[in-house]
Amino acid sequence: MLFMTGTLMGLTPIVAHLLGGQRNTAIRPAVHQALWVALLLGAVAAVLLWSAVMPIFILMKVPPEVAKESAAYLSAVAFGMPGIALFQALRAFSDGMNHTRPALWISLVGLTVNIPANYLLIYGGDGLVDLLGTWIPSTLQQLPALGAFGCGIATALSMWTMAIAMAWYTRRGRTYKSVAIWQHLTPPQWSGIRELVVVGVPIGVAILLR
Template sequence: MRLALPVLGAQLAQVAMSTVDVAMSGHASALDLAAVSVGSSLWFPLVLFMIGTLMGLTPIVAQHVGARRFSAIRPSVHQALWVALAMGLLCALATRTLAMPLFEFMSVPSDVAVLAARYLQGVSLGLPAIALYETLRFYSDGMGHTRASLQFALLGLAVNIVCNYTLIYGGAGLAGLFGQALPSILHDLPALGAAGCGLATATSMWVMFIAMLAYTRLAPVYRHARVGTRFSWPSPPLIGELLRVGLPVGVAIFAEVSLFTLIALFLAGYGEIVIAAHTVALNFSSVLFMLPLSLGMALTVRVGQALGRGKYRHARFVAYNGLSCALAAAAVVDIILVLAGPAVVSLYSGDTAVRRLAVQLLLIATLFQFSDALQVSIAGALRGYKDTRIIMAVTLISYWGVGVGLGNMLGRGVHGWFDGLGVYGYWIGLVAGLSVAAVLLGWRLMITSRLRRLSAAGP
């Protein structure tokens, strides 16, 4: 819990940054809000893919720490930084060059597309920085120092709020907030709207990276890792190790994100009430999902460090103990969904029909909290074992095969057999997909932990 709670705070702070972007751009104009929403749907999945790939650094560092191989940590971090820089630059180039063709393909209205492209031009300036920051964050997590994630996520949130207000609303907005006694240079700032939101996001990304870089270079908690060469060129073996561990995680996260995007597209034909209720229920449950997600990330560190020390029986104990914590967290989330759901939903929408349907969907969400908490925690434990390819395979089978396939069948129905259940069918498909993932990953963890323990015992 000491490892997980700072990670939880960091995850919530990053969610808050997205919420602030939406809220502040929405107060500028409906066009700015639409541009930010459309632009975010393009760059956010790319960043999650990068983050998942770079997450492979955490078990690598954790096992080095557990084995007291401190001289091996710095070279691994250097190689991860090279990978992060390359991925950040490629994602920045992709968002700048592919935005308008994709918007035209998706039939996005021209005024929204143009403004969304300007927003993405600003965000793209910060994508290399966020990739480098996440690398240092996962290095810090692997060292067992997760509080840094919380500290610099809060710093990024604060910078994002200030820069958003300044760049979105310009001098007129600042004058309305602080009065007319502002320096003339601030009075003359233009209101950039969505484009300013993109620049503010990029600024917060660079501030987070620079602050995290200075912290990891100076803080005493990292002194054991500051041994060996101070610089190393790209090393194919070490980069290969990172990609073998991290790339399947990146693919798995991208598949999960695209699953929810695809379901939203399937629901587009059911009307605005269904779409709005689905968005509200999914957003609220996703915020609560940060608790089991943080436990899974903490499990990666604890399992990895135990394996590094050669304590395979203890690693297995830690993994199953973490699953117990995840089930307890799921019970807490269910209580919140049932008791606080109606009140929270009313904060999202004043439409009675939207609120009624959203509450009903939250009741379905209580069914998949346990399987969702289990699968994300088991995946965290498997990352600690560096056993990540199975996570990618199970995610693709469970989410796309079961979740999308069964959900689409239940939602649309089968001609001549039964009528579709609509949005309820898609949510039942989510329950089934997450449950299958929990079972398959649990089976894999049982086998992996047992084989690792038996191989250590010898003949």
């Protein structure tokens, strides 16, 4: 995730450079290439979380019960990785447009989703009864407690919430009207992807190794 975030941060200077040069029409295809890269990185991260976690835990001699719970959590988080990658790409775009506040507010939106979803999915109906009492509907009281797996589902939900909220804001916000990134989707182009990789990968590696 740190590598993804750093790599996609490479979009910020690209957008800022185009904006400063008043080349607004070139911003949309640059953002689209970042979105393609984000989807790819998110998918790769998800596959790694599904396939590589248990072998690593075995090599590290993690206790079986801890490994089982951790793997369950990460397998659920995997579904959110494409979402958080898309959010980071759109955040980098917004930052490059000199509009940094949306990322803060939308992160707080994700937090407001994550906290109650965590409680509900980790502790289930019994947790709700302990917190709110027996007056809650019987349907909610019967919700299963999913533990670490539920925590992962809540995290994935918050990731996708942030991605959808950021997409909505960049579509509706006045700051982005001159760019209109959600019109005429640009297909993958090697030149644009290469520019992002050249700028972003060193940032991603630096953040990963910090």
